[in-house]
Amino acid sequence: MTAGTYPSPEPVEDPEALRADEAAYRDLADAVRELLDLTVRTRVDQPERAAVATEVRALSARLSARAQDGPLGLETTSDGRLRDHGNPMVGMRNPVAPPLTVRQTGEGEAAADPFVLGAAYEGPPGHVHGGIIASVLDQVLGTVPAIVGRPGMTAYLNLTYRRPTPLGQVSGRARVAGTDGWKTTVTGELLDADGQVTVEAEGLFVVPRWARQYLGTPTGDAGDFEAPAEAGPDA
Numbered sequence: 001m002t003a004g005t006y007p008s009p010e011p012v013e014d015p016e017a018l019r020a021d022e023a024a025y026r027d028l029a030d031a032v033r034e035l036l037d038l039t040v041r042t043r044v045d046q047p048e049r050a051a052v053a054t055e056v057r058a059l060s061a062r063l064s065a066r067a068q069d070g071p072l073g074l075e076t077t078s079d080g081r082l083r084d085h086g087n088p089m090v091g092m093r094n095p096v097a098p099p100l101t102v103r104q105t106g107e108g109e110a111a112a113d114p115f116v117l118g119a120a121y122e123g124p125p126g127h128v129h130g131g132i133i134a135s136v137l138d139q140v141l142g143t144v145p146a147i148v149g150r151p152g153m154t155a156y157l158n159l160t161y162r163r164p165t166p167l168g169q170v171s172g173r174a175r176v177a178g179t180d181g182w183k184t185t186v187t188g189e190l191l192d193a194d195g196q197v198t199v200e201a202e203g204l205f206v207v208p209r210w211a212r213q214y215l216g217t218p219t220g221d222a223g224d225f226e227a228p229a230e231a232g233p234d235a
């Protein structure tokens with residue numbers, strides 16, 4: 001579970017059954033993630049690869065027996081929160097997601113626990129693709145406004161790539177740098193396995209006009225903000 005989620009207006013009828021269902025979805029995503037990684041790295045011979053492709057298509061046909069047409073949007077979780085299970089960075093149903101876990105680490109601060117970016121995320125040889133880094137930092141920085149009660153969309157995200165990020169274990173962190181009404185400026189960093197900062201980021205996150213009526217009125221900095229208790233984010 002990642003920080004910054006909001007309570008669902010829908011009651012959870014059978015949390016135990018939903019928890020088991022979530023675990024099965026998570027397990028499927030984990031299995032496909034392993035498949036993604038090995039699809040990139042495999043050196044088995046060509047007939048074996050062709051045979052695997054046939055089997056994978058048969059598995060896709062089984063899943064398509066019951067699949068929704070479009071994206072998932074927000075769904076109610078077993079603990080009564082709203083969650084974007086299809087999110088490509090944190091979504092528990094998305095095998096493309098590394099996946100990240102972003103935790104609140106203090107007042108207006110969040111961190112992505114160490115996680116591994118492997119061969120499927122390669123850009124420069126042996127190193128993480130810059131666009132993947134941007135996605136990771138967008139997610140980590142974007143969680144911070146949500147945990148202080150101003151869940152905003154990214155208006156800009158500026159990155160400074162200080163040094164190449166080796167594939168392998170990475171982590172992230174972010175904190176509020178300033179607030180101005182519905183706008184939250186957040187700074188953060190990506191760190192490599194040695195704890196060295198490889199990329200610095202600054203983002204502006206804006207609560208869209210259409211969403212403001214649901215979030216109360218900001219009166220200045222984060223300390224002055226009164227988010228309605230029932231709509232507040234988790235820790």
Ligand SMILES: CCCCCCCCCCCCCCCC(=O)SCCNC(=O)CCNC(=O)[C@H](O)C(C)(C)COP(=O)(O)OP(=O)(O)OC[C@H]1O[C@@H](n2cnc3c(N)ncnc32)[C@H](O)[C@@H]1OP(=O)(O)O
Nearest residue numbers: 004138139142143146151153154155156206207208209211
């Ligand atoms: C409720 C939402 C869902 C939340 C769910 C929970 C989230 C839980 C954690 C998720 C973490 C996700 C991390 C991934 C987040 C994405 O990936 S979001 C997707 C990428 N971003 C987008 O698609 C945003 C597209 N842009 C827009 O929709 C609109 O331009 C914006 C940014 C919402 C602002 O539009 P608006 O609501 O009409 O407001 P507008 O009056 O234009 O601007 C408001 C203020 O911001 C300023 N501003 C706007 N853009 C800029 C800019 N680029 N530079 C400087 N200032 C700017 C304006 O000047 C204005 O300032 P003031 O005059 O008030 O001082």
